[in-house]
Amino acid sequence: GRTTFAGTEEPNLEAKGVAPDVRVPVTLETEQAKLRGEDPVLEAAIAELDRLTDPVTRLTGTTWRWVVSVSTAGEQTTIAEPDSYTLTFAADGSVAIQADCNRAGGAYTLTEDGAFTITLGPTTLAACPEGSRGEAFLNYLGAATSISYEGANLTIVLNPDSGAFLLGFEPVK
Structure with a gap:
């Protein structure tokens, strides 16, 4: 998969082969979150699933x-x-x-x-x-x-x- 957002040069973190397709920008904040043991992609996916849930x-x-x-x-x-x-x-x-x-x-x-x-x-x-x-x-x-x-x-x-x-x-x- 791509490592940048479509049409940009902005790098992102992504979960491959799962739905929904969730991407999180690579920023100082997301990198610090990873160092703390957090998973920004997982958190974004959970938030998206919550939004999509009936x-x-x-x-x-x-x-x-x-x-x-x-x-x-x-x-x-x-x-x-x-x-x-x-x-x-x-x-x-x-x-x-x-x-x-x-x-x-x-x-x-x-x-x-x-x-x-x-x-x-x-x-x-x-x-x-x-x-x-x-x-x-x-x-x-x-x-x-x-x-x-x-x-x-x-x-x-x-x-x-x-x-x-x-x-x-x-x-x-």
Whole structure:
């Protein structure tokens, strides 16, 4: 393969024989990254694959646990028992929700422009222990407006009228 960008004399690093075709300019920064043991081509390929990945596929490949919320005032709250608050999205548009001691079903929509909604369905009505965030969790989910990803983590942005600005999730391992 070529060692310069097409039509230029600018050298590049490349991964040969793989798709997508990813090339990174040879710069002082990329050379220093290689000396630190980093792989600029791999990082660029991962970023490109993230960009190319269908958002619904990313959403449905795992169960997500609620790890943090950020209020409209900017206050961050870490969720003490994240495994008690989970979401599992299916490719058919359904969502299974664990909200502390209760379970709920529902449906979600995700448009190409990133608009996202959850419509809650039937919910069990068990009395959760004091301090439970189950009811708030369900209310927040009903106020979802969009999603985004940071690395492997999912962020659900909420309507500000809900009292929270966003919910942060990580994949259950």
